Amino acid sequence: MGMAKLPYPIAYNFFTKDYHKTVSYNEYLQSFAGIGHLNLIKMNRLPDEKGIVPYFIELESIEGSSKGVTYFAYYYGYVKLKKVQNLYKIDQMKLYGEDFLCAPYHLWQHDAEAVVAIMYGEWCKLIKKQLPTKQDGYVKTIDYIGTDGADYRFIFFQLTNDTDVLISQYKKDSKGNWESIRIDPIKCVKD
Secondary structure, three states: OOOOOOHHHHHHOOEOHHHHHHOOHHHHHHOOOOEEEEEEEEEEEOOOEOOEEEEEEEEEEEEEOOOOOEEEEEEEEEEEEEEEOOEEEEEEEEEEEOOOOOOOOOOHHHOHHHHHHHHHHHHOOOEEEEOOOEEEOOEEEEEEEEOOOOEEEEEEEEOOOOOEEEEEEEEEOOOOOEEEEOOOHHHHHHO
8 A cells, every 4th residue: 555556566576587487477466456554473584495595474464355344364374585696585485364263262283282292292102201382472392202212392383363383393313403304293194
């Protein structure tokens, strides 16, 4: 609002050429239809991935509706940056809408402690002892001692709707450093 469509082509130029092939300018422009204002409310850099610098983001938007009223909507997701010459450009972006009716009242999948206990404890049989959760702002850290004797750490970010999203998993190596890992609990159930 206020500058019409002036910011859109400028922002679109922050995409890499490869991302331009994935998202046309018209698709990009259309993704803002009905949105009057956006606020970046959370942003956190994630561990780098082979030349990619990923960020977790959460956005608050003010959107119009067919009822003639405006409302707040929230989205979270990931933005991946890639260095192109001396600049970092957006190479990928994925956003998910937040549910304010169901998320805080239902389903264990929205609660970090339950996710770790059920998926990694019950399904994968990996937890010997789960330690108390540490929370600093919207970052939740859950450590546990594995059935293999190793120390594990799971990092969750708490969204505005109180849903906890698993961001990263770590295992302490023999030198005492946290090493990024990826345990897929669905494989535990299938095996």
